[in-house]
Amino acid sequence: MKTLLLAVLAALSLSACVSVTATGDLGVVIERADGKVAVVNTTERTVLAEIDGLGDLSHASVVFSRDQRFAFVFGRDGGLTKVDLVTQRIAGRVLQSGNSIGGAISQDGRLVAVSNYEPGGVRVFDADSLEMVADIPTGSKVVGLVDAPGRRFVFSLFDAGEIWMADFSQGPSPRMTRYANVGKQPYDALITDDGRTYIAGLFGEDGFALLDLWHPERGVRRVLDGYGRGEQPLPVYKMPHLEWLTVSGGLAYLPAIGRHEVLVMDTATWRQVGAVPVLGQPVFIVAQPDKRRLWVNFAFPDNDKVQLIDVESRSVAATLTTGKGTLHLEFTPRGEEVWLSLRDEDAVSVWDVATLTPITRLNIAKPSGIFFTPRAYKTGM
Amino acid sequence: MKTLLLAVLAALSLSACVSVTATGDLGVVIERADGKVAVVNTTERTVLAEIDGLGDLSHASVVFSRDQRFAFVFGRDGGLTKVDLVTQRIAGRVLQSGNSIGGAISQDGRLVAVSNYEPGGVRVFDADSLEMVADIPTGSKVVGLVDAPGRRFVFSLFDAGEIWMADFSQGPSPRMTRYANVGKQPYDALITDDGRTYIAGLFGEDGFALLDLWHPERGVRRVLDGYGRGEQPLPVYKMPHLEWLTVSGGLAYLPAIGRHEVLVMDTATWRQVGAVPVLGQPVFIVAQPDKRRLWVNFAFPDNDKVQLIDVESRSVAATLTTGKGTLHLEFTPRGEEVWLSLRDEDAVSVWDVATLTPITRLNIAKPSGIFFTPRAYKTGM
Numbered sequence: 001m002k003t004l005l006l007a008v009l010a011a012l013s014l015s016a017c018v019s020v021t022a023t024g025d026l027g028v029v030i031e032r033a034d035g036k037v038a039v040v041n042t043t044e045r046t047v048l049a050e051i052d053g054l055g056d057l058s059h060a061s062v063v064f065s066r067d068q069r070f071a072f073v074f075g076r077d078g079g080l081t082k083v084d085l086v087t088q089r090i091a092g093r094v095l096q097s098g099n100s101i102g103g104a105i106s107q108d109g110r111l112v113a114v115s116n117y118e119p120g121g122v123r124v125f126d127a128d129s130l131e132m133v134a135d136i137p138t139g140s141k142v143v144g145l146v147d148a149p150g151r152r153f154v155f156s157l158f159d160a161g162e163i164w165m166a167d168f169s170q171g172p173s174p175r176m177t178r179y180a181n182v183g184k185q186p187y188d189a190l191i192t193d194d195g196r197t198y199i200a201g202l203f204g205e206d207g208f209a210l211l212d213l214w215h216p217e218r219g220v221r222r223v224l225d226g227y228g229r230g231e232q233p234l235p236v237y238k239m240p241h242l243e244w245l246t247v248s249g250g251l252a253y254l255p256a257i258g259r260h261e262v263l264v265m266d267t268a269t270w271r272q273v274g275a276v277p278v279l280g281q282p283v284f285i286v287a288q289p290d291k292r293r294l295w296v297n298f299a300f301p302d303n304d305k306v307q308l309i310d311v312e313s314r315s316v317a318a319t320l321t322t323g324k325g326t327l328h329l330e331f332t333p334r335g336e337e338v339w340l341s342l343r344d345e346d347a348v349s350v351w352d353v354a355t356l357t358p359i360t361r362l363n364i365a366k367p368s369g370i371f372f373t374p375r376a377y378k379t380g381m
Numbered sequence: 382m383k384t385l386l387l388a389v390l391a392a393l394s395l396s397a398c399v400s401v402t403a404t405g406d407l408g409v410v411i412e413r414a415d416g417k418v419a420v421v422n423t424t425e426r427t428v429l430a431e432i433d434g435l436g437d438l439s440h441a442s443v444v445f446s447r448d449q450r451f452a453f454v455f456g457r458d459g460g461l462t463k464v465d466l467v468t469q470r471i472a473g474r475v476l477q478s479g480n481s482i483g484g485a486i487s488q489d490g491r492l493v494a495v496s497n498y499e500p501g502g503v504r505v506f507d508a509d510s511l512e513m514v515a516d517i518p519t520g521s522k523v524v525g526l527v528d529a530p531g532r533r534f535v536f537s538l539f540d541a542g543e544i545w546m547a548d549f550s551q552g553p554s555p556r557m558t559r560y561a562n563v564g565k566q567p568y569d570a571l572i573t574d575d576g577r578t579y580i581a582g583l584f585g586e587d588g589f590a591l592l593d594l595w596h597p598e599r600g601v602r603r604v605l606d607g608y609g610r611g612e613q614p615l616p617v618y619k620m621p622h623l624e625w626l627t628v629s630g631g632l633a634y635l636p637a638i639g640r641h642e643v644l645v646m647d648t649a650t651w652r653q654v655g656a657v658p659v660l661g662q663p664v665f666i667v668a669q670p671d672k673r674r675l676w677v678n679f680a681f682p683d684n685d686k687v688q689l690i691d692v693e694s695r696s697v698a699a700t701l702t703t704g705k706g707t708l709h710l711e712f713t714p715r716g717e718e719v720w721l722s723l724r725d726e727d728a729v730s731v732w733d734v735a736t737l738t739p740i741t742r743l744n745i746a747k748p749s750g751i752f753f754t755p756r757a758y759k760t761g762m
Contacts, residue, residue, distance in 0.1 A: 021467040024449030068405030086402040107715045333758040377714040
């Protein structure tokens, strides 16, 4: 009888119930210095767990599974780690290259793609097993990898000046479309919310390369020529990102590289129609979920502040002192609160979006990117 | 020892582990004839459970909790039922009036509001406990209840011709704003995705009443005068809905009441700029998540078909024979598939959006509304 009791207790332990049973209000925060992620709850405003062993997260990004149970974390060292938000453990991990820069998940949630510098190319994995499904060598550093509707991935070749599209709609062997001579050194790219427009920034030229995915037969065209034109070239210490372009009301907002301005572009013509002066060099520009205001953070030495741009008047509506090393921000699903990572204060602070006052702060070591589960539903996130 | 074993087994049973631990890919389907809802999984395309005892669901709608664990089901008989998608049981239920027509959940997920015909008014409940927080009698049937950013609810008074806004941002006693003389007999209303514009359809006049929630001080104005102008009034057998207005690329699409057309409105001027002929009288007009096509279903006798309108060309791109009594449709979170309720075939069918072919069908008795958990993140859904 005692043996039976022990067997029952063992079974009970094995099937241990987890306390978290819904994931709609969860997220992860990257702890860049320690190779950890913090699993957070945005309703309770708490850290549920810290998960260790994710390698080099000095440049990391995250996508979520279709059911919002798993976070796929892409590390700088080529590590692809699948984190289970329910059991709060690592569910799988592969070191798939020596040096990677980003990833994406297919529209149906079944494929996870990673873009690599070394060796240059894209590798595609089964989202369940993390087994490799396809290997696409490119002979060039790959940047700006995004998912597009119809089980497609689109990415840019930094060294070769090309944009490639891999279409997995017919199975694990992708149908490839290649666009050559799109411009010198595409350094990053984004896809608009609707999954229609892919735009790559060019490092070696003054402009952007645009691909309309509703009409891929029309090829890649140049837009925003003269973006930054007439200015003295400024020293660029690191590759800029392009993820922060935000489209709101037919207008797109881009950071002016090296200048204290946010540029306003008309997405019908892709020409500049305005500029908003801000207090520093913009890094991320993120729209509130209601699209009424944009929140902008800044490069050093102005990285303790955030400014809010009112979309109607196209002017700064508020300047907040948020804390030292304000690296990133993410809105709660319906936008009533915003979370800000304060790297140099080892904290994440939570602000009320209506009253613009801080609500609470969480102790998280050297936080960088913040990613909440609603991203599971978004194209190119 | 035997007693101890039994105690352990009893404890094991009480804390029974649930198999579903993430809710991002779940949803509910209303079984209108039986007072049941089916809990479904859109990844596996399965029915996980049927939950009984929800009363009269002949006109039902659903909102979801912030964490996507709970569905709040609003029944025709005034029943408000909280369904736990994880344990697949009823977590709470109140019969809060004799006759209700819809509900909403606040931006922060803490308040659930229900609009009532009898007695006319709005009642607001704590989302956790279902205890009543506020009672707002209106002396009129209430329609078109929606949530708006900033812990607000907006609704219309059918008999009184008014629009009211209840602001709970300061606590459980709402600050009320009332707009009188907005037009005769508002019958339904909607709020745009961004939570900015509230539009009520008028049953007793030819037009709509619009409230800009970014500028509530400007009051309510009339738009779309002459909507349906010049046509012979047609018999109206039931109150039309307004939930199907879809805004895409600055244009809104409305069913032409009593005619075989979808009307195209410019949301900058709120004037008609076009019309798309379709095969029957439109009921629901739903945009694909990528906004490239609109899916339209029809009133009897054309309710076995769905037409797809291509947004670029503003013309019908495909006509699908979907099945008898096609009442409602809902896209999977990122839009690769669509679920259609076929009331007269006791089935829900799932279609591939890229190839426009049916994938599978599920046996569900007399299905009507289909609601997936991503609605948790949407204003006015």
